[in-house]
Structure formats: C-alpha cells, structure tokens
Amino acid sequence: MALTFTDLVTKARNSVPGVTSEEARKKINENPETFVIDVQDAKDVGACGLIPSSANISLGMLPIRADLQLPEELRDGRLSDRSRPVLVTCGAGGQAALGAYLLKEMGFTDVAYIDGGTAAWKQAGFEVEEV
Secondary structure, three states: OOOOHHHHHHHHHOOOOEEOHHHHHHHHHHOOOOEEEEOOOHHHHOOOOEOOOOEEOOOOOHHHHOOOOOOHHHOOHHHOOOOOOEEEEOOOOHHHHHHHHHHHHOOOOOEEEEOOHHHHHHHOOOOOEOO
C-alpha cells in the first residue's frame, strides 16, 4: 500500500524528537551554534516569516545540501558537522518532521523538529522575521 503524506509524517515523528517552541527557543539561547532550518519552499516562507537566525533550505534540497559526497558547490557548509545541533521547522510542523528524519538518516546525531512549526513559534509570542 502506498504511503500518504500523513503516513510519512507520522513515521518521521515516531523516529525523531519533536520539541515545543519554548524548548526550541531555550536550546537556541543556550547554544548559539544550533542551526535552525526552515524547510518550506521559498515562496511559502512569507506566510509565517522566519525564526530569527534560521536558514531557508527547502525540503527537496535539504538532502542535497547535507550530502558530503556531492561536490562542494552543491552543499551547505553549515551542514558539514553531523554533531551540530539542528532544529527543523516549517509552517505547521509536518515538513519539519520529514526534514529532521532525513537529516537523522544522513547521520545527524542532535536533530529535532519544532512541533507545530513556525506557526506555533509565533503563537507562543516569539519573534519572527518577515520575509
């Protein structure tokens, strides 16, 4: 039977930890090296804005940017350290869970997704950068 988007998100959520917006903010404040990635397509980021200091790397490009076997010009150097703390977000959390799962499968050891995504971050009263 073919999996649906919801099935894939459920599988991802069962494989990587989710953190609340409050936990994410605490982690970012305690460790400025924490890399926050918003995996929405660039055209969709404007709907919620970006968490300050986050980077927009679409879900489709994430495994390419994180692949250490690909030519350097295709990679994102911020993803070269597999032990660097990474938090993944998106608009509502589903794509974030998939992104975190991909990174975990690629060998990242400290990766989680923000449950509820940037929408939950905003609802918690935290700042976002308008795009």
